[in-house]
Every structure is written in structure tokens, then in C-alpha cells.
Amino acid sequence: MRTECLAEALDSRIEFGVWGGMTERERRALLRRRPDVVSWAELLESARRKHLDFDEVEEADYRVGLLS
Numbered sequence: 001m002r003t004e005c006l007a008e009a010l011d012s013r014i015e016f017g018v019w020g021g022m023t024e025r026e027r028r029a030l031l032r033r034r035p036d037v038v039s040w041a042e043l044l045e046s047a048r049r050k051h052l053d054f055d056e057v058e059e060a061d062y063r064v065g066l067l068s
Contacts, residue, residue, distance in 0.1 A: 003044050010040035 006020020009027060016024060037043055 003048060004041070007041035007044050010037075 002020050004020075006022055006027075008014070009019030009022070010031065013031070014027075018024075019027070022030070
């Protein structure tokens, strides 16, 4: 849930508050460093999947309804 929260704040350019564990200043710095990112949700999900092993990905997909 934390990653989704951060992605929402970055994709929506939310200026105020702590989102996904990052402060306003941290998010602004990240956005400045990576102006090329079109979708933070996609980028963060891709990074998360790379760090999970196959069984964890399959289990996570099942939980969110991507597999039946």
C-alpha cells in the first residue's frame, strides 16, 4: 500500500503532506531527478516485481484478481 500511495502522490504531483513515506521535499527532489518518468505507478510496480521471486508475484497477482 505504501508504494501505491507514493505513486499516487508523484503521478498527481501532490504538493503537501507525507505520502508513501516521502516528505514534500523528497518527492520534489525525486521528480526533478527523473523528469522522464511518465507513470510512477508503472515504474514502482515494475521495480517491485523485479525484487519478488516468481512465487511471490504469482501469489500477489492471485490476491488482486489477476489470476484465478
